[in-house]
Amino acid sequence: MRHTHVELRRGAYADSVTLLQVSRTVAAGAGVEAAQVAMATDLNLDVLAGMGFAPPPDVTANDMVVAFRLSDASALDATLVAVDAALAGSSRVAGGSAELAPPRTTGSALRRDANGGDVLALVSVPGPSAFVEAMDALDAGHDVMVFSDNVPLDQEVALKRTATARGLLVMGPDCGTAVVGGLGLGFANAVVPGPVGIVAASGTGCQQLMALLDHADLGVGSALGVGGRDLSADVGGLSTRESLRRLDDDPAIELIVVVSKPPAAEVAATIREYAATLGTPVELALLGAGQPDLTAAAETVLARLGREVPDWPVWGEATARADGGGLLRGLFVGGTLCDEAMLVATQVIGPIRSNIPFSPELALGPDLDADAHLMIDFGDDTLTSGRAHPMIDPTLRLEHLAEVAADPRTGVLLLDVVLGHGAEDDPAASLAPAIARAACPVVVALVGTTSDPQGLSRQAEALSAAGAEVHLSNAAACRRALELIGGAR
DSSP, X not given: OOEEEEEEETTXXXXXXXXXXXXXXXXXXXXXXXXXXXXXXXXXXXXXXXXXXXXXXXXXXXXXXXXXXXXXXXXXXXXHHHHHHHHHHHSOOOOSTTSOOOOSSHHHHHHHOTTGGGOEEEEXXXXXXXXXXXXXXXXXXXXXXXXXXXXXXXXXXXXXXXXXXXXOOEEOSSOOEEEETXXXXXXXXXXXXXXXXXXXXXXXXXXXXXXXXXXXXXXXXXXXXXXXXXXXXXXXXXXXHHHHHHHHTOTTOSEEEEEESSOOHHHHHHHHHHHTTSSSOEEEEEOOTTSOOHHHHHHHHHHHTTOOOOOOOEESOOOOOTTSOXXXXXXXXXXXXXXXXXXXXXXXXXXXXXXXXSSGGGBOOTTOOOXXXXXXXXXXXXXXXXXXXXXXXXXXXXXXXXXXXXXXXXXXXXXXXXXXXXSOSXXXXXXXXXXXXXXXXXXXXXXXXXXXTTOHHHHXXXXXXXXXXXXXXXXXXXXXXXXXXXXXX
16 A cells, blocks of 8 residues: 655754755665655645645744655555765764764864965855855855855955955855865866966856867866856956956966857956956957857857867757747756857847846746746746756756646757766656657757766767767757757858
8 A cells, every 4th residue: 555654854954965865865765656755845835735745734934844755655665774874874973982072163174174275264164154164264264165046245245355355365255166276176177277267257157168178188277267247247357356466376277268148248248358467368258249159259269279179979869840930948057058058049030038037027937937938947046946956956957847838839849968077877767758748849958077977978878869969069969959940040
């Protein structure tokens, strides 16, 4: 007899990535039909309800919910043991009197470290708690990388003004990618060291540049992520200026590239003026209407350093619908890749509806649907509150993909897949079956390098075998999608 178990664990906490792994471990157990172990945020409660679980009453976001459905009630005790074992196995618990007690604050941990000022503090906690930890690191005299998203804008401004006054650097918030001292952080791709330094107000934009340059055998020495809002009018490029200064002081860097989502015009002008005062050449890859795309920027970087521009690889070939028409639907995990695709497509087919639109009247509603060309960024803060980023947990995009791929209005489906350390172990494993079931042509921008742990070629071959046309260049993938609906012949 089937059995449903929903249990509330008050005051228990684990981060969303840990609980995602716990859920997957429990769901793989014998007799388990569905499982979800998550913090009781509003979003996660909605997910639980969508899975058919009735969330317990009087919960708060500080409580943990353990929910699973069994094909046979006799598996209950074993499944509860599996939950506890998975949670215990994911926790780092100090044991033995000889061990130091874990530090209670970021500052105390940094002050304990013997390396002094060479330490970069990495903050990855729920967004509302990130400010305290990041300021603690600054007070201890250290640079800080804030991986956390959903950090209020006024807190970002306060952190960066404090850092500027002290000659320190705040990377982020929502800094998803960085290469510091040859070490990749966040979702960084595996690249060889080289003469290019990147300042990135964009995580996936940085990854696209690294992937293209790696394919052209040009290495990246440093990539300093500054957060997607750094070049906004409110923040004013504070971390971008400090990053430029530091890369200019690095004798191994021959060319600096600044990559950003569409910036505030006045801030872009200020950064352009500052870059002109540096001794190291600076290439600005600032996305916007009438500006070059990231692939064109990579080609300019190669030309400036005297390198040959290669042919950007393509795997497979998609076939247009019989009527050659339909709507363009883009489902992205990378916000900058979504922005770039919208900029490319808008020049050909006009305005694009989106949850990150270029103007308010183009905003999608809560159902993320419209009878129009549209592109969705599943990595936007509004869709990651209380859940892991879609580069780690693809569930939300896969659910939407199934609906869009079966929609007769869809003329072509445009997707991105972003590889690198920290990202999903094998994205093609879950995406390829969904692509094979699609009733429309599918074009994929695959952002990665040959050394990435997921295997660039292996991922490309699996996606193309399922029927997708796969491009290393996001801009090229978008232009190909436009061709398939007759928008650019």
